[in-house]
Amino acid sequence: MKNKFKKLYEWIDSRVQLEDLVKFMSKKYVPVHSRSIWYYFGGVSLFFFIIQVVTGILLLFYYKGSSDLAYESIHFIMSKVQFGWLIRSIHAWSANLFILSVFIHMFSVFFEKSYRKPREITWITGVFMFFLALAFGFSGYLLPWNELAYFATKVGTDIVGAVPFIGEPLKYFLRGGDDVTGATLSRFFGFHVALFPGIFTFLLIVHLLLVQRQGMSEPLEFKDSEKEEKKTMPFFPNFMLRDLLLWLVVLNILAILAVFFPAELGLKANPLSSAPAGIQPEWYFLFMFQTLKFLPAHVFFIEGEQLGVLLFGLAGLLWLLVPVWDRKSARGQKNRLINYIGIFCVLFIIILTIIGWVLK
Amino acid sequence: MDKTESNMAEKKNRRGFLKYLLSGGLAGFAAITIYPILSFLNPPKQTEVEVTSVVVGKADDMKPGDSKIIRFGNKPVIIIRMDDNNFRALSATCTHLDCTVQYKKDEKIIWCACHNGKYDLFGRNVSGPPPRPLEQYSVVIKKDDLIVSKEA
Numbered sequence: 274m275k276n277k278f279k280k281l282y283e284w285i286d287s288r289v290q291l292e293d294l295v296k297f298m299s300k301k302y303v304p305v306h307s308r309s310i311w312y313y314f315g316g317v318s319l320f321f322f323i324i325q326v327v328t329g330i331l332l333l334f335y336y337k338g339s340s341d342l343a344y345e346s347i348h349f350i351m352s353k354v355q356f357g358w359l360i361r362s363i364h365a366w367s368a369n370l371f372i373l374s375v376f377i378h379m380f381s382v383f384f385e386k387s388y389r390k391p392r393e394i395t396w397i398t399g400v401f402m403f404f405l406a407l408a409f410g411f412s413g414y415l416l417p418w419n420e421l422a423y424f425a426t427k428v429g430t431d432i433v434g435a436v437p438f439i440g441e442p443l444k445y446f447l448r449g450g451d452d453v454t455g456a457t458l459s460r461f462f463g464f465h466v467a468l469f470p471g472i473f474t475f476l477l478i479v480h481l482l483l484v485q486r487q488g489m490s491e492p493l494e495f496k497d498s499e500k501e502e503k504k505t506m507p508f509f510p511n512f513m514l515r516d517l518l519l520w521l522v523v524l525n526i527l528a529i530l531a532v533f534f535p536a537e538l539g540l541k542a543n544p545l546s547s548a549p550a551g552i553q554p555e556w557y558f559l560f561m562f563q564t565l566k567f568l569p570a571h572v573f574f575i576e577g578e579q580l581g582v583l584l585f586g587l588a589g590l591l592w593l594l595v596p597v598w599d600r601k602s603a604r605g606q607k608n609r610l611i612n613y614i615g616i617f618c619v620l621f622i623i624i625l626t627i628i629g630w631v632l633k
Numbered sequence: 634m635d636k637t638e639s640n641m642a643e644k645k646n647r648r649g650f651l652k653y654l655l656s657g658g659l660a661g662f663a664a665i666t667i668y669p670i671l672s673f674l675n676p677p678k679q680t681e682v683e684v685t686s687v688v689v690g691k692a693d694d695m696k697p698g699d700s701k702i703i704r705f706g707n708k709p710v711i712i713i714r715m716d717d718n719n720f721r722a723l724s725a726t727c728t729h730l731d732c733t734v735q736y737k738k739d740e741k742i743i744w745c746a747c748h749n750g751k752y753d754l755f756g757r758n759v760s761g762p763p764p765r766p767l768e769q770y771s772v773v774i775k776k777d778d779l780i781v782s783k784e785a
Contacts, residue, residue: 356669356670356673360673
């Protein structure tokens, strides 16, 4: 058995020179310091993405993307297909945990200032993937064509309409018409299973190649220490085994959540029914939703909603471009301002999410 | 000397035990992951209503030489009104590779376009690749209604 594996390895090695890859892997080190734990969340996010791809493909075997059949097909998956309820629940839970772990990964990178030169491109591809993760969540939410999804999409696309100049045409494009209809469902289905995965995969490849090429980012204070003082751990196998162990733990958490709190289906969307009381977006949109609710109808000459959308848009742009305007970290100096901004963002998101959740 | 040797053996035993434990655990893990996925892919059985007869329509709507394909449960059945005014009903699924056959009025045969299989009007495979005759259905006319049913 062992001999056969060795033969297979040699067969491939003589053609694609695996030896170089092994050498590269064995030279890769992960810095060890008090905040090393945050290095794991990129891998955890990747794991959730893989689960989404696998369960998403499985769901595609039975899902029907039309307003007449979508709800019924999910009902069929949940009640008739063996383990259908489990696969759908895992997809729904993993989506939520994916976004949570992406949040953690992104903020830890932000606080470590790991986006600083030379890792600007890694950060920018990462932020785009974060936006895509939210878009995945938003588009996937409509696919069961139930009451909650229908109204969430109405509200969400309506907010897009508040963007100055391009808002209205963009809303029309997203909805595939004036209203949320079967045309919207077809579009969102296309976005969710074809367009977004394509773009995401490309960004992910760039992101991961850069991480391999440049190695793990070291904390700022490592700069002044001698090479002998820096504690490190080999990526292979030490870090990778820890990574895999964590994936296993995460998978168990996911399984427990999916089994004990399976995804619900609710009522089928009906354009003639009223929005149910207590309707809310998913938790990761809640802080923005709640902010828009708090804004007055008019602030000076501008509509409250427009102002909110503009502010969030501006914040998103600044967030994306932080490696460009944070000159201090790029020079290797400490930048307290970044910490304050980060803490403000985290507190803002947490507090408004809680308020939104309590004020339901 | 003996002691170290037995120590080595014990270590080897422990290593072997851990190896089995780990690989067994991994195999079990793989099994409980793959089993739900395979079960999920297995399409659930849809309960089919057993159809024994179908009302096709008025007998007078079909003229001699006409044919049409109707749904009999989930399967297509071809009905032909022959020149002697009698009706014939046969399974429309070619016994070769599942294509749906058609009636060729001019040649008075049932023909499958996929691989040029030919049947006579009793459903007997007369030329081409079909291995078996077409299944026969019985046709009765009740108060001008054309009724096709499975032959007993």
